[in-house]
Amino acid sequence: MARFLLVFLFAVSLRLVFGDSSTTLDLLWPKPSQSKFGTEVYESPAPFYPSGGATQPKGPLTGLDITVKSTDESLNLTTDESYDLKVGGDGASITATTVFGAMRGLETFSQLIYHRxxxxxxINEVKSITDKPRFQYRGIMIDTSRHFLNLHTILTHLDxxxxxxxxxxxxxxxxxxxxPYDSYTFPDLAxxxxxxxxxIYTQEDxxxxxxxxxxRGIRVIPEFDTPGHTQSWGAGQPDLLTPCYANGQPNGKYGPINPILNSTWxxxxxxxxxxxxxxxxxxxxxxGDEVRFGCWEGNPDxxxxxxxxGxxxxxxxxxxxxxNLIDLVNKLNKSYVVWQEIFDNGLKIKMDTVIDVWKAGWEKEMDAVTKAGYNVILSSCWYLNHISYGEDWKKFYSCDPQNFN
Structure with a gap:
């Protein structure tokens, strides 16, 4: 089957349709501020014959219609991110249920464009691309406590x-x-x-x-890890952490959050x-990961x-x-994720808890967690901070989150 080339001009008409209403905009692609090319390059595009069977250009492509069926702009675990994309001699089109599906379609569209x-x-003719995510949760974690990332870096990361x-x-x-989180209720923490x-990250940040x-169709899920991993909390919130003891006396060190005090709650x-x-x-x-019991065990209170x-x-x-923490969060109508230790330690937790698996041997862990009826996130395979030499991508791509039973 022959493939045809559609020449893509610099200025393209973009028509957005939401339900029964539509609006037409001028889409500059790429944006002039992000491009090293002048508009004269695109005014009279020369014929180009790529390999793969194309014989002559069919363009230019001057229009992209985007139809969004729903006006719902909520972004959550059930958001429909599917889209249909077509590129032909009569123009290009993206059809999606939500604006976030249209975003995914625009990203695919942009990646089909290439330099002559x-x-x-x-851009080559596309009869049809029908696409939707295999997984509704596709995340990347950043750790800004151990290694502070400035605001510009985080925004670039989102891009x-x-x-x-x-x-x-x-x-x-x-x-x-x-x-580094600048709490307006407890400013001493930061x-x-x-x-x-x-x-620090201000409220405005x-x-x-x-x-x-x-x-950009990305949800931000914060992690405030407790009761362990909280040493930085202690200076700004006295009596929050458990005093450690040695030979019956406080030794000046502190362990996890002290769960027995009313002031803690x-x-x-x-x-x-x-x-x-x-x-x-x-x-x-x-x-909820890596909670060390030593200070709890040695504290007389x-x-x-x-x-x-008992x-x-x-x-x-x-x-x-x-x-108790989960009950507190439930009263806020929040759903929650915990690290796998909560499950591994045999804690009796609510069935709507989401378990985040991060250790080696994830296949057995995923099998056990899902058989117990919990939803699960897999993080084990993709620790990008583990520096290695050679082709990491093969290892990352070979990990299939559903390959555990």
Whole structure:
């Protein structure tokens, strides 16, 4: 079957149709501010005969119609991102149920365009592309506690995510090393827990990231990992962390969040109410990984409380904390994600919990989690910070999240 070339001009008419209404705009592609080419390159495009059977150009292509069937602009786990794309001699068209599906179609359309030897742009005829995501959750996690990323870098990262149609930014915003989130309810958390006053994310910064992501069809799911991974919280919130003991005396070190104090739950209630107000996505990542029991085990107040409650296993104390935190989040009408340790430690958690699998041996873990009836996210295969030599992409592509039973 012969393929035909459609010459793509610099100025293209873009018609957007939402339901029964439509609007026509001038689409400059690529935008002049992002292009090294002048408009004269596209005014009189020369014929080009690519390999693969094309014999003569069929263009120019001067129009792209985009039809969006629904005016619903909500972005969540069930958002329809499917689209149909056609490119022919009578013009190009994208049809989608939602504006986010149209975004994915525009990304595919842009990637079909290529440079001609004479400096012009061209696109091959496309009879039909019908596309939809295999997985509704396609995320990348950034850790801004261990390694602070400035606002420009995060926004550039979001742009890069769009190219491959990722739709989740998992923002691991705080950890042991630093607390860069500038809380308006508890300003001392960042004032005393960040690396310094310059390495923080203001409320305006966070709003910018959330809005910038939404405009690109990306959800921002924040992670505030507790009760472990919280060393940076302690300076700004006295009595939050558990004092560690040695030889019956405090040794000056601190462990996980202290779950037995009423002040802890007063703080967490106010803090997560703020997080609910700031981060508009329905999901929040609660962490729950790598909780060290040593300070709990050595603290006499914790020991006395455990005895009073009839607990002999410190995993029960972890369960107590997690279930109370989940109840707190549920009251905010938030859904939640936790790391796999919550499941591995045998904690009795609610069935709407989403388990994030990150360790080796993920196939057995995924099998166990799904058989237990939980929804699951797989993170194990794609740790980009693990530096290696050679072709990483083969390893990344060979990991199929559904290849576990």
């Amino acid at each position: 030897p004479d400096g012009g742009l061209a 890069a995510m769009v190219y491959s149609k990722f739709n989740i930014l998992h923002w691991h915003i705080v950890d042991d090393q630093s607390f 004032a005393k827990g960040a690396y310094d006053h310059e390495h 966070v709003k910018t990231v959330i809005n910038y992501a939404y405009e 007063t703080f967490l209630t106010s803090f997560y109410q703020e997080i609910d107000n700031v981060f508009r996505d329905n999901y929040i990542h609660l962490g 914790i020991q006395a409380w455990m005895k009073k409650m 607990y002999t296993d410190y995993a029960k104390l972890e369960e107590y904390y997690e279930n």
